[in-house]
Amino acid sequence: MSENYAPKSAVGRWFNDRLPLLNLIYGHLLPYPTPKNLNYWWTFGGILTFCLVTQIITGLVLAMHYVADADLAFASVEHIMRDVNYGWLLRYIHANGASLFFMAVYIHMARSLFYGSYKEPRELIWIIGVFIFLLMIATAFMGYVLPWGQMSFWGATVITNLFSAIPLVGESVTNWLWGGYAVGSPLLTRFFTLHYLMPFLIFALVILHVWALHVPGNNNPEGINVVQGSQDTVPFHPHYVVKDMFALVVFLVVFAGFVFFVPNLLGHTDNYIEANPLQTPEHIVPEWYFLPFYAILRSVPDKLGGVILMVSAIAILAFLPWLDTSKVRSAKYRPLYRQFVWLFFANVILLGYLGAQTADGLFLIIGRIATAYYFAHFIIILPLLGYIEKTKPLPKSLSEPVLSAEERQMKAAASGASA
Amino acid sequence: MSEKQVTRRNFLYVTTGAFAAAGAASLAWPFVDQMNPDASVKALASTEIDLRPIIPGQSITVMWRGKPVFIRRRTQAEIDEAKTVNLADLPHPEADSDRAQNPEWLVMVGICTHLGCVPLGQKGDYNGWFCPCHGSHYDTSGRIRKGPAPTNLEIPDYVFLNETTIKIG
Numbered sequence: 347m348s349e350n351y352a353p354k355s356a357v358g359r360w361f362n363d364r365l366p367l368l369n370l371i372y373g374h375l376l377p378y379p380t381p382k383n384l385n386y387w388w389t390f391g392g393i394l395t396f397c398l399v400t401q402i403i404t405g406l407v408l409a410m411h412y413v414a415d416a417d418l419a420f421a422s423v424e425h426i427m428r429d430v431n432y433g434w435l436l437r438y439i440h441a442n443g444a445s446l447f448f449m450a451v452y453i454h455m456a457r458s459l460f461y462g463s464y465k466e467p468r469e470l471i472w473i474i475g476v477f478i479f480l481l482m483i484a485t486a487f488m489g490y491v492l493p494w495g496q497m498s499f500w501g502a503t504v505i506t507n508l509f510s511a512i513p514l515v516g517e518s519v520t521n522w523l524w525g526g527y528a529v530g531s532p533l534l535t536r537f538f539t540l541h542y543l544m545p546f547l548i549f550a551l552v553i554l555h556v557w558a559l560h561v562p563g564n565n566n567p568e569g570i571n572v573v574q575g576s577q578d579t580v581p582f583h584p585h586y587v588v589k590d591m592f593a594l595v596v597f598l599v600v601f602a603g604f605v606f607f608v609p610n611l612l613g614h615t616d617n618y619i620e621a622n623p624l625q626t627p628e629h630i631v632p633e634w635y636f637l638p639f640y641a642i643l644r645s646v647p648d649k650l651g652g653v654i655l656m657v658s659a660i661a662i663l664a665f666l667p668w669l670d671t672s673k674v675r676s677a678k679y680r681p682l683y684r685q686f687v688w689l690f691f692a693n694v695i696l697l698g699y700l701g702a703q704t705a706d707g708l709f710l711i712i713g714r715i716a717t718a719y720y721f722a723h724f725i726i727i728l729p730l731l732g733y734i735e736k737t738k739p740l741p742k743s744l745s746e747p748v749l750s751a752e753e754r755q756m757k758a759a760a761s762g763a764s765a
Numbered sequence: 766m767s768e769k770q771v772t773r774r775n776f777l778y779v780t781t782g783a784f785a786a787a788g789a790a791s792l793a794w795p796f797v798d799q800m801n802p803d804a805s806v807k808a809l810a811s812t813e814i815d816l817r818p819i820i821p822g823q824s825i826t827v828m829w830r831g832k833p834v835f836i837r838r839r840t841q842a843e844i845d846e847a848k849t850v851n852l853a854d855l856p857h858p859e860a861d862s863d864r865a866q867n868p869e870w871l872v873m874v875g876i877c878t879h880l881g882c883v884p885l886g887q888k889g890d891y892n893g894w895f896c897p898c899h900g901s902h903y904d905t906s907g908r909i910r911k912g913p914a915p916t917n918l919e920i921p922d923y924v925f926l927n928e929t930t931i932k933i934g
Contacts (some may be wrong), residue, residue: 480861499884504898507881513886522797526806530829536800623832624826626882630898644899649879706900 376519379579380586381566383744387457388564388586389593390450396594397447398552402442402545404508405489412492414538416531422621436610443519444486445612446601448635451479460687462566469667471558476664478551482661486633488541494534495617498626502537502631503529508643509648528623552585568747569676570740578744629704637701638694642720644705645713658751662724669724672733679738683731690723804911807829811934813926814874824886826875828931833875833883835894835922836931839905844868846892847906857916863905872923872931873907879914894918 351372352360362368411430413422426433455475458464464472491502506523510516525532563574572578574703580586604611612634632640642659646652662669677684693716701711741747746754814836819825822832824837839847847861849910865871875894875923877884882898887903889895891904908917923933 357862430865500898504880507879508855522801524802525800526802526831529881532803532806552847623831624828626896626898630882639798647913649913652913674903704900737866 351443365644374556376581376583378560379563379574381564381572382578382580382585383566383568383748384564384586384589385567386589386593387453390457391453391592392590393450393597394447394454396449396597397443398548400443401440401447404436404443405542405545407436408440409542412538414492414619416494418531419492420536423493423502435605438605440603441613442601442609444489445633445635446484446597446604446761447482450597451482452635455479459690460677461565461567462670462677463670464667465670465675466560466589466667467675468559468565471555471683472667473491473664474551474558474661476556478548478555478659479663481551483636485541485544485548488537488634490633491534491537491539493617494621496619496621496625497614497617497630498603499529499621499623500626501632502533506533508656510654513609513650517649517692530602530623531733538616545758565675566744567676567678568678568741568744569674570742570744572744634698634702635697638697639701640708641697641701644701645710645717659720664722665763666728668726670728671730672737673732674737676739677738680731680735681734681738686723686727686731690720691717695725702721724743729755786871811932813930813932816929816931821869827933829874829921834933835871835873835875835886835907835918837871837886838869839865843905844893847904847908849906850904850906856909859906859908859917864906864908864917865924866925870931871905871907872921872933874919874921876919877901877914878909878916878918879912884918 351369353362353368358368388578408426411422411426411433413419423437426437432435458472460476462736487501487505491498504527506520509523510520512519519592521527523533524530563579565574566572614631631637639656639659643652643656646655672680674680677687694738697713697716697720700709700716703709778881793861799851804833812827812832812834814827816838816887818838819836819838821838822840824835826833826835828834844861850861852858852860861868862871874918875897877896879896879899879901882896884894884901886894889902891902893905894903894911895901895905896903896912899913901914903914903918904910905918906917909915921933923931926932
């Protein structure tokens with residue numbers, strides 16, 4: 347595909363002969379053969395790329411006005427909101443952009459779970475994705491600390507204290523992270539440094555993610571292998587460029603709705619109170635996108651146990667390609683998995699709801715059951731399903747399921763004649 | 766060569782590699798250690814407090830090493846309650862006499878041993894401290910009684926300089 351590409355202009359040819367960068371871009375963005383039946387759940391890859399670039403650009407300009415010092419940080423954020431030209435807009439885009447980034451990544455992951463995109467031969471794409479998700483979590487958490495409000499401070503305190511659960515060296519590790527004996531200026535400054543660095547690491551991983559994707563090509567809603575360049579594929583441009591652009595515009599409508607009409611809906615009012623190391627807010631909750639994991643942490647009555655379980659909840663995703671023993675990818679052809687995967691999604695949403703409640707009484711009991719089910723899905727249900735599930739017959743091509751019986755007969759006759 | 770022989774070149778490879786590894790490790794240490802508490806943080810390691818303004822049943826919170834420290838002048842009822850507890854019932858058994866040098870004065874780091882929130886005073890099921898973050902209950906001696914916190918509230922190093930002054934740290 348990319349080998350027989352030649353730039354039209356003389357300058358382009360001169361450049362491309364010396365550094366075939368245009369070849370690379372051309373091959374991956376224009377004629378790249380894509381399954382012809384990708385639905386709108388497949389547009390979130392493009393949306394996520396847009397989110398990452400938006401966060402990097404708005405973050406870069408916010409960093410020009412922000413001061414990473416415990417005495418000045420809160421005031422500098424207020425300065426951005428009140429004094430800096432369009433500072434309010436840039437900050438609201440950045441803050442809501444983080445939320446929408448997670449919304450998109452959860453949909454993207456759910457799509458992968460439903461259509462089995464993590465399975466052979468796409469395991470590495472999925473694993474790189476899990477690492478991107480981990481880096482996103484770290485970046486979002488550190489970013490939330492920077493405004494140095496009450497939620498920033500106490501969120502940082504609770505999360506950095508997770509490391510104190512490590513046996514023997516826990517206290518030294520937390521003091522090392524803090525650069526002191528409590529959360530304070532040294533931590534804020536290093537979080538700012540890392541918050542600035544990590545999006546670029548994510549960007550590098552995204553390049554690997556796409557590179558690995560373009561080796562076997564996209565999965566598709568039928569979950570069957572398609573031959574690249576056959577009748578089952580269409581060029582990425584213009585077909586999917588246009589589809590992705592349309593999805594992005596719809597996504598931007600939602601994005602703009604948050605930024606311009608309810609910019610603080612997803613935040614906490616407590617974070618507009620400057621950090622006070624002597625007073626913990628009544629009710630500490632993380633941002634909505636961490637709530638399911640927070641519920642898992644709190645469901646365990648033991649400190650170390652809770653931390654181990656929360657970390658495992660994310661780490662177990664990396665092993666998913668081998669925990670799922672079924673050879674059939676798409677849930678469309680897996681009648682049992684199709685029900686269990688919806689149950690799993692509902693359970694994660696339930697965990698998210700529980701994460702926002704106080705951890706006692708009935709909520710705690712339901713939280714424990716939901717946590718147990720989360721892990722049971724991966725270590726009991728998925729391995730067993732591969733053996734007991736009777737899957738439906740897979741179509742031979744992407745066209746087959748959508749053709750009428752007559753068309754199918756004609757096609758069979760034609761292929762019989764040619765053979 | 767039929768057998769694997771150790772040549773002079775093998776020896777040179779291994780020793781060169783070992784020197785390089787040791788050199789890299791010793792160079793890595795400054796990059797790790799720069800994050801540890803620095804000299805200016807360590808310099809603020811002790812605080813002196815005048816206890817005269819505090820009446821029985823009153824607590825104050827002071828800052829020590831960037832952390833809140835609770836100083837409570839306990840009432841007789843609280844002291845009795847703390848002393849009569851059966852140690853076998855405690856998740857982290859410690860006698861009250863080991864926690865308070867002078868039974869009237871309870872001095873402890875006001876940080877929940879679970880995940881570092883500041884507990885609220887004279888609240889919870891045991892009339893001591895209650896952490897609102899994840900629901901840990903402490904008694905009138907700051908000992909964990911119920912909830913996810915693994916240990917009792919920490920007692921910092923402190924000395925009574927005289928009847929009415931203590932030095933923490």
